[in-house]
Amino acid sequence: MPAGLVISAPASGVGKTTLTLALARAWRNRGLNVQCFKSGPDYIDPAFHAAATARASVNVDSWAMDRGTIAHLVNRGADADVVLAEGSMGLFDGVAARGVSGTGATADIAEMLGWPVLLVIDPSGQAQTAAAIAAGLRDYRPGVRLAGVVLNRVASPRHEDLVRRALNDAGIAVFGALPRHAEISLPKRHLGLVQAEEQAEIGKLIDEAARFVVEHVDLDAVLRSAAGWSPQPAANGLNVTPPGQRIALARDAAFSFVYPHMLEAWRAAGAEISTFSPLADEAPDASADVCWLPGGYPELHAGKIAANARFRSGLRAFADTRPVHGECGGYMVLGTALTDADGIRHDMTGLLGLETSFAKRRMHLGYRLAALAAPMPGHQAGARLRGHEFHYSTIVAQPDTPLAVVHDATGAVIAETGSRRGLATGTFFHLIAEDR
Known part of the structure; x- marks a missing residue:
C-alpha cells in the first residue's frame, strides 16, 4: 500500500x-x-x-x-x-x-x-x-x-x-x-x-x-x-478533448508551459503529437491538422523568434488552412509585435492583431473561467473552460474579435478576453479543464 x-x-x-x-x-x-x-x-x-x-x-x-x-x-x-x-x-x-x-x-x-x-x-x-x-x-x-x-x-x-x-x-x-x-x-x-x-x-x-x-x-x-493510502476507483477520467487528431506542438525553451495531464489526455484520446522548435527555426508539421503554441518565455527570445523566417512563414502558411491556437506566450507570438524588457519592439507572426509589451511590466495572476463566444481547437462555442493566468506582459492593443468572456475566480470580468481572426485563436490563460 x-x-x-x-x-x-x-x-x-x-x-x-x-x-x-x-x-x-x-x-x-x-x-x-x-x-x-x-x-x-x-x-x-x-x-x-x-x-x-x-x-x-x-x-x-x-x-x-x-x-x-x-x-x-x-x-x-x-x-x-x-x-x-x-x-x-x-x-x-x-x-x-x-x-x-x-x-x-x-x-x-x-x-x-x-x-x-x-x-x-x-x-x-x-x-x-x-x-x-x-x-x-x-x-x-x-x-x-x-x-x-x-x-x-x-x-x-x-x-x-x-x-x-x-x-x-x-x-x-x-x-x-x-x-x-x-x-x-x-x-x-x-x-x-x-x-x-x-x-x-x-x-x-x-x-x-x-x-x-x-x-x-x-x-x-x-x-x-x-x-x-488505497487508491479509489475513479468514476471518470479527464474531461479533455484533443484540439485535433494530429497536433503540431511548439516545444523548446520559449514554448514549454504545458500541463502534463493535458498532453496525456490528448494522447489517451487517440491524438498524435509532433513537436517542433520555433527557436530552431522549424515550421509546424505539414501533415498536422492543428498547431498549438503553449506559453513559456518568448519575451526572453523575442529577437530570435522575429528573425526566424522559416518558422514565421511556415506558421502563417499553416494557418491559411488549419487552426492555430496560442496560450499566453504562444498567444503573444501569434500577435503583431512584442516589446521586450529593454523596450525593443519585435515583429511576431501577425496572425492576430495583439501587441504586447514586457517593458511595461504588470503581474497578471489568477484562475480564469472563460465562456467561449466562438469555437477554438477542441472546444465548441459556449464551452466553459477553466484555466490559470500568470504573466507580466501588458496589452498594448487587442483589436480582434474577443474569443471569450473571461472572469476571474471572484466573478469579475477581466480584459484579457483572448482573440480570434480567421483560423487563429489565442488566450492569456492556460487551459486546465472544461466544465462538465
Missing part, C-alpha cells in the same frame, strides 16, 4: 520544492518507487519531480478539477511505495470563491486524499513564534492533519534548539532541521524556477539536496508519518 504525504508550508519561498525533490531522490536511492504530484496550477515543478523520480508528475487542482478527475490523476501512484503531493503557496491559500471541488488550496488536496501534511518552516528572524505558526496551521481546519515539521535555513544550533523546544511543547514532531546551504538553491526568474530542462546540472543538484537532507532529516520517521 502506498504511503501518502503532502508537503506544504506557511508561505511561498520556504523550500517546499527543494525538500520534495530531496526526499523523493533519497527514497528512490533506497530503492523505493516515488510518485510526485503538484497541487495547484504550476507547470514548472512537475518537470523537477520527474527529474527526481524518473516518473511523470502531474497537477491536481481543486478549483479547476472535480474529485473524479483528481482521483483519476492520483491513481497513477497506485504502484508506488511513496506518494508526495507538493503544495503551492501557503497551506490554506486559495481563492475566495469555491471552484469545482475547492478553492485551489493545498489543504483541499490533503483533506480530500486523507494525507497528512509535512510542514516546511523557515524560522529566520524568529524562534518560538515558529511553533505558534505551526500550531495555528495544525488547528485551523479540522479535516487537515499535521504529520510534523522540517525546519529550513536554521541559523545556528542554539536557534534550532529554541525552535525545537517550542515545537515539542506544542506537541508537534520535528523530523529535522536544515542549516542554510546555498549549494542546493534552485535558480529563479520572473515566472518562477528556471525550468528543469534548462539546467544541465539538475541531476547533481538534486543528488546534493538528497545527501544534505539525509544528513539532517529522519527519513524513516517522515515515512512512518505518511498515511497508508
Whole structure:
C-alpha cells in the first residue's frame, strides 16, 4: 500500500520544492518507487519531480478539477511505495470563491486524499513564534492533519534548539532541521524556477539536496508519518478533448508551459503529437491538422523568434488552412509585435492583431473561467473552460474579435478576453479543464 504525504508550508519561498525533490531522490536511492504530484496550477515543478523520480508528475487542482478527475490523476501512484503531493503557496491559500471541488488550496488536496501534511518552516528572524505558526496551521481546519515539521535555513544550533523546544511543547514532531546551504538553491526568474530542462546540472543538484537532507532529516520517521493510502476507483477520467487528431506542438525553451495531464489526455484520446522548435527555426508539421503554441518565455527570445523566417512563414502558411491556437506566450507570438524588457519592439507572426509589451511590466495572476463566444481547437462555442493566468506582459492593443468572456475566480470580468481572426485563436490563460 502506498504511503501518502503532502508537503506544504506557511508561505511561498520556504523550500517546499527543494525538500520534495530531496526526499523523493533519497527514497528512490533506497530503492523505493516515488510518485510526485503538484497541487495547484504550476507547470514548472512537475518537470523537477520527474527529474527526481524518473516518473511523470502531474497537477491536481481543486478549483479547476472535480474529485473524479483528481482521483483519476492520483491513481497513477497506485504502484508506488511513496506518494508526495507538493503544495503551492501557503497551506490554506486559495481563492475566495469555491471552484469545482475547492478553492485551489493545498489543504483541499490533503483533506480530500486523507494525507497528512509535512510542514516546511523557515524560522529566520524568529524562534518560538515558529511553533505558534505551526500550531495555528495544525488547528485551523479540522479535516487537515499535521504529520510534523522540517525546519529550513536554521541559523545556528542554539536557534534550532529554541525552535525545537517550542515545537515539542506544542506537541508537534520535528523530523529535522536544515542549516542554510546555498549549494542546493534552485535558480529563479520572473515566472518562477528556471525550468528543469534548462539546467544541465539538475541531476547533481538534486543528488546534493538528497545527501544534505539525509544528513539532517529522519527519513524513516517522515515515512512512518505518511498515511497508508488505497487508491479509489475513479468514476471518470479527464474531461479533455484533443484540439485535433494530429497536433503540431511548439516545444523548446520559449514554448514549454504545458500541463502534463493535458498532453496525456490528448494522447489517451487517440491524438498524435509532433513537436517542433520555433527557436530552431522549424515550421509546424505539414501533415498536422492543428498547431498549438503553449506559453513559456518568448519575451526572453523575442529577437530570435522575429528573425526566424522559416518558422514565421511556415506558421502563417499553416494557418491559411488549419487552426492555430496560442496560450499566453504562444498567444503573444501569434500577435503583431512584442516589446521586450529593454523596450525593443519585435515583429511576431501577425496572425492576430495583439501587441504586447514586457517593458511595461504588470503581474497578471489568477484562475480564469472563460465562456467561449466562438469555437477554438477542441472546444465548441459556449464551452466553459477553466484555466490559470500568470504573466507580466501588458496589452498594448487587442483589436480582434474577443474569443471569450473571461472572469476571474471572484466573478469579475477581466480584459484579457483572448482573440480570434480567421483560423487563429489565442488566450492569456492556460487551459486546465472544461466544465462538465
